[in-house]
Amino acid sequence: MSFGDPNNPYSQQTPQGLPGYPQAPQGVPPQYGYPQQPYGAYPPPGMPGAGLPPLAHWGQRVGGYLLDVLIIAGPMYALGLIDLAGSDDPATAEPGALFAIGVVYAIVMAFFQLYLEGKTGQTTGKKVLGISLHREMDGRPLGFGMAFVRKIAHALDSFACYLGWLWPLWDEKNQTFADKVCKTVVVKVNKG
Numbered sequence: 001m002s003f004g005d006p007n008n009p010y011s012q013q014t015p016q017g018l019p020g021y022p023q024a025p026q027g028v029p030p031q032y033g034y035p036q037q038p039y040g041a042y043p044p045p046g047m048p049g050a051g052l053p054p055l056a057h058w059g060q061r062v063g064g065y066l067l068d069v070l071i072i073a074g075p076m077y078a079l080g081l082i083d084l085a086g087s088d089d090p091a092t093a094e095p096g097a098l099f100a101i102g103v104v105y106a107i108v109m110a111f112f113q114l115y116l117e118g119k120t121g122q123t124t125g126k127k128v129l130g131i132s133l134h135r136e137m138d139g140r141p142l143g144f145g146m147a148f149v150r151k152i153a154h155a156l157d158s159f160a161c162y163l164g165w166l167w168p169l170w171d172e173k174n175q176t177f178a179d180k181v182c183k184t185v186v187v188k189v190n191k192g
Contacts, residue, residue, distance in 0.1 A: 052136075052173070052185060052187065053139075053187045053188065053189070054187060054188045055173060055174045055185060055186065055187055055188070056129075056131040056174065056186040056187055056188050057168075057174065058166075058168045058169050058174065060129045060130070060131050060186075060188070061131065061168060061174075061186055063125070063129050064123065064125035064126040064128070064129045064131055065125065066125070067124065067125030067128055067129070068113055068123045068124060068125035068126075071109065071113070071124055071125065072106050072109045072110050072113065073106055075102055075105055075106070076099070076102030076103055076105060076106040077102070078102070079098040079099055079101055079102035079105075080095065080098070080099040080102055082098050083095065083096040083097070083098040083099045114144065114147050114148060114151065115144055115147075117133055117141075117142070117147045118141060118142050118143045118144035118145070118146065118147035118148070119141055119143075119144070120132070120141055121133045121134050121141040121142070121189075122189075126186075127191070128191070129191075130188055130189055130190065130191040131186050131187065131188055131189065132186070132187055132188075132189045133147075133150075133184055133185075133186050134184065134185060134186075134187060135183060135184060136173070136183045136184055136185045137183060142182075142184065146182060149182060150178050150179075150182045150184060151178075153177070153178035153181045153182055154176070154178045156177040156178055156181065157176045157177050157178055164176050164177035164178065173185055174186065
């Protein structure tokens with residue numbers, strides 16, 4: 001059985017995937033369960049969320065967020081309380097060296113978590129709960145810059161009485177307003 005020129009592996013290939021959509025080269029696995037399509041190809045019209053892996057539910061998202069807040073802010077407050085307990089008069093005590101160290105830790109850890117989210121799609125909290133943030137279009141991680149923009153876009157979720165934070169409860173793609181603006185989804189992945 002001959003498929004054409006042996007030096008050109010793409011000649012006379014049998015068609016795969018969805019008709020009418022260009023296909024990725026053979027041997028390129030789909031990312032995170034997305035259908036095998038080149039960058040920028042969308043699922044067929046009328047099929048919302050076609051090809052998406054299982055979406056993370058609201059409870060998983062909230063749990064991941066709370067774990068991240070605990071990891072970032074917990075040590076800062078603990079060091080501040082130690083600082084406060086060591087003062088002569090807690091009523092007039094001012095922030096000391098330990099609290100300052102805690103603030104520096106919180107800032108560094110917040111940027112580290114943002115870096116992880118941009119590079120891998122998972123902060124520490126998301127990793128513990130088995131969820132991951134990806135671009136809706138192709139399932140790839142956002143990158144640091146877009147992850148930062150998404151954090152800023154979460155301000156939209158707080159407008160209108162925090163309705164955006166609750167939006168994933170009834171949205172078909174479980175997206176917050178920030179997810180919709182940045183075209184991202186949070187999906188379930190294997191813990192590890």
